[in-house]
Amino acid sequence: MSPISRGFRRKREAAPAGRVPPGQYVTKDFPVLSAGPTPHTPLSEWSFSIAGGREPKMWTWEQFRSLPSENLTTDIHCVTRWSKLDTTWQGVSLDVLLAAVEYDARYVLAFSDGGYTTNLPVADLLGGKAWVAFEYGGGPLGAEHGGPARLLVPHLYFWKSAKWVRGLRLRDTDEPGFWENYGYHMYGDPWREQRYAGD
Amino acid sequence: MDDVAVDDATLDGNAIGGLLASVFGTEMTTATGTCGSCGAVTLVAELAVYLSRIGTVVRCRSCYSVLMVFTEIRGVTCVDLMGLASMS
Amino acid sequence: MAGTAVRGRLTWQTATVGLVTDETPKVRTLRLEVPDWPGHEAGQHVDIRLTADDGYQAERAYSIASAPGEPLAITVERLDDGEVSPYLTQEAQPGDQFEVRGPIGGYFVWEAGTGGPLLLAAGGSGVVPLRAILRYRSLAGSSAPVRLLYSSRSWEDVIYSSELDLPADGVKVIHTLTRSQPPMWHGYARRVDIRMLAEVAWPTAERPLAYVCGPTSFVESVATGLVGLGYPAGRVKTERFGATGQ
Numbered sequence: 001m002s003p004i005s006r007g008f009r010r011k012r013e014a015a016p017a018g019r020v021p022p023g024q025y026v027t028k029d030f031p032v033l034s035a036g037p038t039p040h041t042p043l044s045e046w047s048f049s050i051a052g053g054r055e056p057k058m059w060t061w062e063q064f065r066s067l068p069s070e071n072l073t074t075d076i077h078c079v080t081r082w083s084k085l086d087t088t089w090q091g092v093s094l095d096v097l098l099a100a101v102e103y104d105a106r107y108v109l110a111f112s113d114g115g116y117t118t119n120l121p122v123a124d125l126l127g128g129k130a131w132v133a134f135e136y137g138g139g140p141l142g143a144e145h146g147g148p149a150r151l152l153v154p155h156l157y158f159w160k161s162a163k164w165v166r167g168l169r170l171r172d173t174d175e176p177g178f179w180e181n182y183g184y185h186m187y188g189d190p191w192r193e194q195r196y197a198g199d
Numbered sequence: 200m201d202d203v204a205v206d207d208a209t210l211d212g213n214a215i216g217g218l219l220a221s222v223f224g225t226e227m228t229t230a231t232g233t234c235g236s237c238g239a240v241t242l243v244a245e246l247a248v249y250l251s252r253i254g255t256v257v258r259c260r261s262c263y264s265v266l267m268v269f270t271e272i273r274g275v276t277c278v279d280l281m282g283l284a285s286m287s
Numbered sequence: 288m289a290g291t292a293v294r295g296r297l298t299w300q301t302a303t304v305g306l307v308t309d310e311t312p313k314v315r316t317l318r319l320e321v322p323d324w325p326g327h328e329a330g331q332h333v334d335i336r337l338t339a340d341d342g343y344q345a346e347r348a349y350s351i352a353s354a355p356g357e358p359l360a361i362t363v364e365r366l367d368d369g370e371v372s373p374y375l376t377q378e379a380q381p382g383d384q385f386e387v388r389g390p391i392g393g394y395f396v397w398e399a400g401t402g403g404p405l406l407l408a409a410g411g412s413g414v415v416p417l418r419a420i421l422r423y424r425s426l427a428g429s430s431a432p433v434r435l436l437y438s439s440r441s442w443e444d445v446i447y448s449s450e451l452d453l454p455a456d457g458v459k460v461i462h463t464l465t466r467s468q469p470p471m472w473h474g475y476a477r478r479v480d481i482r483m484l485a486e487v488a489w490p491t492a493e494r495p496l497a498y499v500c501g502p503t504s505f506v507e508s509v510a511t512g513l514v515g516l517g518y519p520a521g522r523v524k525t526e527r528f529g530a531t532g533q
Contacts, residue, residue, distance in 0.1 A: 002344065003301050003384040005337040008374050010345070029368065033251035036258060036265075037206050080252035115265075159253060182254060182279055183272045196272045207503045207530035214348055214527070216391040217334035221297045228394040244394035245525065 016085070019075060021190035024083040031082060032144050035178060039113035039143075039164050046148060048132060052170030053103035061148070067092045070131065074154040076161070077190040088138065091131030091152055098125065105170035109177060110151050113164040118177035119186065120153065120160060122170070129155055132165060157188040157195070210250055212243040218255065218269060219243065222278055227286075235284040236264035243286070299336060302387040304379050305358070310446045314412065315376040316352055316362045319387060324359055327351050327390035329397050329423035330416045330498070330526075333361065334388040337371060347371045350415040350500075350526075351390060354422035362446060364412040364531060395498065395526045399424065403431030403496060404489045408479070408509045410438045410501020411531055417500060418447050425455045433458045436487050438479050438505065440466040461487050479505070484512045491517040500526040 013026040020026060049058040059067070069092045077083045108125065111117050124130065133152040134141055141147035146163025153160050159179050180186055185194040193199060212219070212228050219227035228244035239261040246266065247258040257267040259282075266282040280286070305318035319333075332350045352362040365376040379385075397405070397420045407417040414437055424431065435454075439445045441464055451460045463475035463483065475483055489495035497518055499509045506527045513523050 002299070002336065002338040002386055004340050005374070005379075005385040006383050007378045008337045008345075008385075009339045009341075010343050010370065031251075032208070033253050034206075034208065034249050035254070035256045036249055037209065037247070037263060078253075114263075179253065182268050182270050183277055184253075184270075209503050209527065210529050211525060211527045213332070213392060213395055214529070216332070217348065217388045220391060221388070224297065226391075226393040228392055242394060244392075250529075 015083075019085060020083050021077055022193050024077055024081050024190065027082040027084055029082070030084060030087075030145065031078070031080075033078070033080065034163075035116060036114045041113050041148070041164070043148060047166065048097070048149070049167035050097065050101045050103075050170065051167065052105055053101035055102070057101045058167075059097075064092065064132070064149070065134070067096055069093075069134075072131070074152075076154050076158050079157040079159055079184065079188070079190075079195050087136070089131065089133040089152055090135035091133030091149075093128065094125040094130040094132070095128065097132065098122070101170075103170050105172055107171045107174045108168040109171060109175060110162045110165055110168050112162045113166055116162055116164070116178050118151075118160050118162050119174055119180060120156070121174065121187075124153060124156065125168075129153065155189075157185075157190050159184065160188050208249075210248040212246045212248060212257070214248050214250060215255060215257070215269075216244075218276075222269070222276060230286055232266055232286045233284040234259040234262060234264055234266060235282050237262040238284070297388070299386040299388050301384055302335075302359075304381050304383045307379070307381065310362060311444055313365045313376070313444070314362060314446050315365075316360055317375060317379065318358050318360045321359060321387055325390070326355060327359065328355055328392075329420040330395045331390040331392040331419075332416065333359075333390060335361070335371065335375070336386040336388070337374060338385070345370050348391070349375075351419055352415050354419055354426050356426060357422065362412070362415045362418075364446075366531065395500070395524055397423070397496075397498065399427035399429040399431075401431075401496065402429075403433060404493050405431055405433045406488050406495050406497040406513070407433060407435040408438075408497065408499040408501075408505075408513075409435065410479075410505030410509075411440070411444070411528075412446065413499075413501025413505065413526070413528055414446050415500075416526065417498060418450070420498065421455070421458060424458070430457055432489075434487060434489065435460045436463070436479065436483075437461070438463045438465060438501070440464070442469050442472075479509055479512070481512045481515060484509065485516060488513060488516060488518075495522065497523045498526075499523060501528055502531045503527040503529055 015026045043061040046061045073088050075085045130153045134149045151162040151165040216228045230243045249256040254270040268279040270277045302319040302321045308316045336346045338344050349361040353360040363375045365372045506525050
């Protein structure tokens with residue numbers, strides 16, 4: 001039994017009823033969790049691609065930024081138990097990006113600079129649920145938070161919102177990405193508290 | 200990886216000396232690890248370490264391949280050493 | 288394997304806070320009482336684990352500030368957005384308890400038998416394990432020559448300043464103050480660079496051993512500089528503290 005350290009508590013904010021999934025606490029911070037060095041790909045070399053459809057599709061940064069984009073305000077939930085409410089972003093909806101590709105795959109593996117990957121069902125990217133975000137809090141997305149662009153899928157635990165995203169590989173089967181390989185849940189619904197494989 | 204700017208948050212194997220000792224039962228920072236990808240031989244104390252509550256990732260300092268991953272799943276420490284060719 | 292390394296207990300033990308000393312406005316030393324403390328080597332660290340009353344736990348590593356044989360003490364720098372350091376530097380009082388694991392480390396250690404000359408390079412709170420080495424050197428009666436190059440933001444941020452103002456025989460302390468300097472300051476006033484290292488570091492012909500500790504960017508820059516001056520990589524030991532207040 002660990003002794004209690006008198007006067008120590010984690011910083012937490014008030015949690016409005018119904019906004020916070022089970023086991024989470026609200027923070028005003030935006031913690032940075034990383035599995036590797038921060039990539040710094042120049043925009044001139046950046047591209048977003050979707051492979052595994054009838055034909056591969058690729059956008060340069062200029063092409064990507066001329067696609068219609070949206071502003072959104074959403075809550076995000078990290079598997080390490082912090083939740084951040086009312087975060088603001090600007091991004092291109094995956095509905096727009098996937099509409100440019102003919103495919104019949106049911107799953108994707110999102111991949112990023114630096115080698116990070118995460119897996120999702122295609123259905124969780126469609127219907128206004130996912131974006132490739134390039135702005136956060138009213139300014140360009142900083143490198144430490146995944147800039148120039150990251151995947152944003154707020155209805156799942158935030159490790160699914162791959163930082164430094166460079167594309168999607170459409171697949172017929174659901175294969176584990178980086179953290180899923182090391183014991184985290186294949187789907188990751190915070191409202192059902194699906195943190196680890198087997199939850 | 201060429202042109203990796205120095206990430207101030209990046210640590211080295213010293214930072215996980217306690218974790219390594221509790222997992223392997225002995226002091227490990229003076230052990231050497233051989234990268235399974237590029238073959239580089241490095242003291243564990245000098246490997247690149249990325250520490251966060253989601254998991255701890257240990258990478259080769261030459262090619263940045265993943266060598267070791269530690270996670271805590273339902274209170275149990277899980278270790279993956281697949282990226283290492285060997286450690287002694 | 289470090290055959291003579293102190294085998295630390297690998298399990299968590301209860302530590303009780305003893306005397307606390309403010310070193311600078313942001314830095315505090317805490318003496319820790321741990322029953323059956325096995326002793327430690329100069330350069331080692333401990334892991335500290337705090338537990339809140341709701342069961343939440345946070346863990347960090349801190350270098351041991353005291354020499355082998357002296358009571359266990361850690362020196363902690365408060366990071367403004369930190370989770371553990373604000374507790375240790377502002378809240379924890381004598382009698383409070385948390386858990387400690389260690390001593391830890393067999394790489395970043397110096398024993399008197401290793402000899403010198405030693406080049407110790409400290410960035411900010413990176414001075415803590417190097418100060419343990421200096422205190423141990425005196426207690427062990429070693430005559431290994433030492434140069435400590437110590438980078439701080441300003442004179443107010445220098446930790447252990449009065450102790451370092453009276454170095455032991457054979458120890459030379461060279462400060463650099465990177466952000467502001469007191470009036471009449473004649474010392475270095477910039478971040479450590481190759482030119483400064485070339486002026487301060489022992490010539491390679493003397494077979495020096497270097498210990499570099501501090502924020503990651505400081506350690507990378509100094510270690511690269513020393514290797515560029517001809518120090519064999521195997522004779523430059525590094526301990527990165529991540530991003531700190533520097």
